[in-house]
Amino acid sequence: MKGGMMQTVRRKPMAEINVVPYIDVMLVLLVIFMVTAPMLTQGVKVELPETTSDPIQAEKDTESVVVSVDANGAYYLQVGDEGSDPMPLGQVQEMVGKIMAERTNREVLVRGDDNVQYGKVVRLMSVLQQAGATNVGLITEAEDLDDAGG
Template sequence: MKGGMMQSVRRKPMSEINVVPYIDVMLVLLVIFMVTAPMLTQGVKVDLPETSADPIQAEKETESVVVSVDANGAYYLEVGDQGSDPMALGQVQEMVGRIMAERTNREVLVRGDQNVDYGTVVRLMSALQRAGATNVGLITEAEEINNAGG
């Protein structure tokens, strides 16, 4: 009976897990997240004025409240990573008042477009002070130094 039939060889079951497919999936997911993460940052397109002032080091332990004013005079409120739709000045004052009631040591920053009316930014800063923000700062971009002219 040896000639026509092959004897079946019994193999011992493998007790190891093949992790190579899991590593492949993990690397693909890593690449996907690395590509999409920069696209997830949302914000308001604001053309910031340029200055030559030194940057201020923000405190790491508290989240900043950023109020943006675009070129059309619309207000946007950003707390941490959370942005908002366009708001009226009264709504901004009310929301900042609630935030400042929770934690008074939060810094409030104003990011105003350089083409917005000066009075709009002043009214915003006044509303922020009425809401309880005692420390209001302005966000600008670093001025580009042009050495071509001499």
């Protein structure tokens, strides 16, 4: 007779973690970060002052190192009166590193073409800093007041 007695079914303890709540939390965080990330990368409009400045007088006993970037993004190194052929950014870092190792107080100047991408100049300045250049300057040309419209 089966009707009067019920068999007791023993369940094994479950050794798995329920990850569904964690997935829900991660999806909510993902949505929050996706919404807020574009807000963090927007630029701020800054109006810089327009002025003319006097040129900086270079010290006579030190030759300055000039690294140029042309419109095509090619890098050139000039130490004193000696110029170079186009070279990759890694080679510029190596050469400037050697120059700065022998004399750390040399001026390092960057001359960038008006049409070069901003990122190329920023990468160059970062590489120069890694090579040991503590003070990096930018070379500009004086503004022609007749063409400026002012």
